[in-house]
């Protein structure tokens with residue numbers, strides 16, 4: 001695969017091997033990474049050494065294997081820190097239940113965990129274990145924690161296990177793991193030079209000094225989008241409503257808790273943005289008047305008059321072409337997703353709309369996962385499964401990047417950086 005060769009050539013990749021029978025597959029993985037031009041360093045846990053000898057890896061990589069957290073390298077530097085800093089990516093394969101537990105708890109007793117913990121490089125984790133271990137709540141909790149760290153999990157597959165039983169837990173095939181690594185690099189920096197504005201979270205419309213009308217939006221999807229855009233090299237402004245997660249580091253955060261505040265922030269940022277992703281759940285109505293004093297219980301019914309909020313994204317949709325960014329809206333619908341999303345795309349003047357179903361057996365609100373369908377003017381353009389929100393964000397940026405690139409005039413596509421004009 002030519003694209004893959006390009007994507008991995010010259011990349012420094014640390015492969016961390018832990019003690020599963022699947023460690024033999026790490027040999028193939030390391031060979032395939034090296035064949036694609038990557039500079040591969042292998043770190044092993046003591047248990048991994050019971051399955052595969054370090055000489056096997058050293059023969060393939062022509063580099064020393066690190067299996068001792070106390071080891072110094074040839075320049076008397078701390079070897080695991082040197083590797084952690086040099087790595088462009090870290091691939092933990094196979095990752096045992098024990099390794100997942102250590103990583104999730106920050107226990108760094110060996111070379112593999114020490115490198116993963118010390119490094120700022122992206123970490124790809126390919127677990128392998130018995131089916132019972134994989135489905136155990138402790139393992140699943142640890143995997144969820146690693147996802148929160150931003151680690152990418154290459155899910156184990158169903159098949160025959162070391163025990164002879166069949167179930168989930170087999171290490172993903174080396175080709176699938178390589179694909180995940182290539183994907184990481186193929187897209188690295190693809191938003192370089194672009195200013196991306198993402199709104200996230202729910203708005204709160206005050207009723208009185210202590211009460212508000214709000215919604216259950218957690219801001220997780222918007223935060224994942226902002227983080228993924230940052231990792232791809234964009235300058236990111238996050239317009240944050242009420243969020244249950246911290247905004248990612250390295251992005252400019254503008255707090256905007258009410259729909260009015262969000263409108264001002266979005267309208268201010270949009271003309272300087274290349275891409276606007278309106279992931280926030282903006283309240284459609286606000287109380288006509290917020291009481292200056294806490295509303296007292298009176299025993300009577302309380303009537304609250306609600307007035308419609310301005311449709312922020314529709315206002316951006318009406319901006320003149322020379323200042324209007326590429327716009328992606330969200331549509332959370334309880335039914336008839338396709339028709340409602342299509343109508344919103346048209347009425348609000350959006351380029352793309354991300355639709356998801358809320359309520360019912362699966363509810364994306366507040367969840368770490370989401371199942372979305374993206375609609376363009378021609379209809380539904382994706383068929384994605386349920387995925388962790390960070391992976392949804394990555395796929396969305398792949399798509400947005402492609403669409404945005406297509407509509408950008410040819411001459412501008414070569415512009416080194418900065419804002420590009422569109423739609424001339």
Ligand code: C5P
Pocket residue numbers: 259278279280281282283284309310311312313314328329330331332344
């Ligand atoms: O109409 P609805 O609220 O379902 O539309 C959802 C999309 O419109 C989201 O992208 C949301 O951020 C945006 N929106 C907005 N201003 C509003 C309401 C929604 O920008 N007042």
